[in-house]
Amino acid sequence: MTHPRRIAVVGAGLAAVSTCDALRAQGYDGELTLFSAEHGLPYDRPPLSKDVLLGKARREDVLLRPERWYEEQRVQVREGTRVRALRPHEGGLELIDGSVVGTDMIVLATGGTPRALPVPGGDDPAVHLLRTWEDAERLRERLLPGARVAVVGAGLIGAETAAVAHALGCRVTLVDPVPVPLAAVVGDDIAGALHLRHSAEGIEVITAGVERVEARTGGVLLHLHGYGEVIAADTVVVGIGIRPATELAEAGGLAVDDGIVVDAAQRTSRPNVFAVGDVARRDGQRVRHEHWEAAQQGGEAAARGILGRPVPEPGAPWFWSDRHGSRLEAVGTMADAERTVRRGAPDSAAFTVLGLRGDRVVAAAAIDRARDIKAARRLVDRGTAVDPAHLTDEDTDLRALLRR
Numbered sequence: 001m002t003h004p005r006r007i008a009v010v011g012a013g014l015a016a017v018s019t020c021d022a023l024r025a026q027g028y029d030g031e032l033t034l035f036s037a038e039h040g041l042p043y044d045r046p047p048l049s050k051d052v053l054l055g056k057a058r059r060e061d062v063l064l065r066p067e068r069w070y071e072e073q074r075v076q077v078r079e080g081t082r083v084r085a086l087r088p089h090e091g092g093l094e095l096i097d098g099s100v101v102g103t104d105m106i107v108l109a110t111g112g113t114p115r116a117l118p119v120p121g122g123d124d125p126a127v128h129l130l131r132t133w134e135d136a137e138r139l140r141e142r143l144l145p146g147a148r149v150a151v152v153g154a155g156l157i158g159a160e161t162a163a164v165a166h167a168l169g170c171r172v173t174l175v176d177p178v179p180v181p182l183a184a185v186v187g188d189d190i191a192g193a194l195h196l197r198h199s200a201e202g203i204e205v206i207t208a209g210v211e212r213v214e215a216r217t218g219g220v221l222l223h224l225h226g227y228g229e230v231i232a233a234d235t236v237v238v239g240i241g242i243r244p245a246t247e248l249a250e251a252g253g254l255a256v257d258d259g260i261v262v263d264a265a266q267r268t269s270r271p272n273v274f275a276v277g278d279v280a281r282r283d284g285q286r287v288r289h290e291h292w293e294a295a296q297q298g299g300e301a302a303a304r305g306i307l308g309r310p311v312p313e314p315g316a317p318w319f320w321s322d323r324h325g326s327r328l329e330a331v332g333t334m335a336d337a338e339r340t341v342r343r344g345a346p347d348s349a350a351f352t353v354l355g356l357r358g359d360r361v362v363a364a365a366a367i368d369r370a371r372d373i374k375a376a377r378r379l380v381d382r383g384t385a386v387d388p389a390h391l392t393d394e395d396t397d398l399r400a401l402l403r404r
């Protein structure tokens with residue numbers, strides 16, 4: 001197989017940088033160019049809703065790679081250069097200024113766009129989204145002690161933002177129409193415990209959907225469906241998910257179905273175009289995995305695919321999330337489980353739930369139990385048969401089950 005001489009990566013987030021890193025690590029010696037719609041060197045997103053909002057991390061602390069790495073690895077970053085169209089037949093990309101750059105291989109790593117609040121007034125200037133460094137900077141300036149902050153959406157980013165705003169001394173209201181957000185992802189027990197923690201910490205939690213946002217001097221009023229009161233807020237943060245940034249792929253005629261459809265090597269329906277990270281969905285997989293590790297592993301798989309190397313089967317998806325000083329971790333898909341078992345003292349805030357299908361662990365979620373998750377990942381990936389009694393027995397080290 002002949003290797004490409006020029007590879008163009010569209011986007012400059014984790015998936016893009018991981019692809020470049022893996023290409024060089026696997027011996028690719030040709031041209032490598034990242035086209036980034038954003039300015040500055042690529043940075044990591046998870047700290048945005050954690051240490052960046054808390055004011056504990058500066059831009060240089062969250063860079064994915066130091067500046068010298070791009071020189072050493074001969075990766076050219078074209079900042080502030082949005083790609084406007086794919087020109088795969090002509091072997092190139094069209095940039096925002098209308099120029100066309102030639103390339104042999106394209107990697108789409110365009111990530112996702114946060115969903116705006118789809119109600120009247122949802123675009124009020126007091127309503128914030130959180131995806132980029134600039135979003136986080138703008139929001140941080142608003143999270144002042146005593147500020148009234150309403151967070152809409154109690155999923156991963158909403159919950160983290162609510163916890164940070166609370167830690168910064170804001171008066172926080174968390175609004176979500178779902179009584180136990182995240183239950184579909186991590187199961188009822190873990191999701192319930194996480195959600196209750198918000199009110200225990202002093203956050204006002206309201207189960208309702210937003211009907212409209214009414215502008216007020218210096219803030220807004222949130223009108224909720226079926227809820228008697230309006231919520232007055234200086235700042236609103238919306239965390240209701242992302243939409244995969246598939247525009248280029250769609251216009252270029254690639255197969256798209258809730259993400260750019262890719263095979264195990266991240267190859268799209270067009271052989272010289274790959275897709276990685278939040279924008280990609282593996283064919284046959286029910287959901288896109290919009291998580292940090294999936295973006296990193298996707299980059300590694302794409303590099304192998306591009307260079308014609310075998311791609312190892314990925315492990316079960318894993319993610320983490322931090323709120324109120326606790327860490328949630330989850331592996332696998334809890335919806336795949338037929339039943340769940342709990343591990344950990346009933347009165348403890350730190351516990352693990354393991355999801356079983358037959359005698360195999362297919363998923364696990366835990367609050368502050370990293371060791372359990374580490375072992376559970378291996379049980380899931382290896383498909384080891386287990387006795388559920390051992391899973392719930394705290395005297396049994398889960399790692400020991402791997403050796404049976």
Ligand SMILES: Cc1cc2nc3c(=O)[nH]c(=O)nc-3n(C[C@H](O)[C@H](O)[C@H](O)COP(=O)(O)OP(=O)(O)OC[C@H]3O[C@@H](n4cnc5c(N)ncnc54)[C@H](O)[C@@H]3O)c2cc1C
Nearest residue numbers: 011013014015037045046082083110111277278290291292
């Ligand atoms: C606030 C926040 C907190 C998170 N916390 C966690 C966490 O705790 N745990 C976890 O597992 N995951 C977390 N995630 C998810 C994780 O960060 C993402 O899964 C990961 O960043 C996805 O990387 P990506 O490279 O696919 O996309 P992105 O990081 O979104 O990068 C895509 C890039 O492509 C650029 N782009 C798009 N279109 C074009 C174009 N046409 N031309 C040029 N450039 C373009 C965009 O501007 C962007 O820079 C978090 C995400 C956010 C936003």
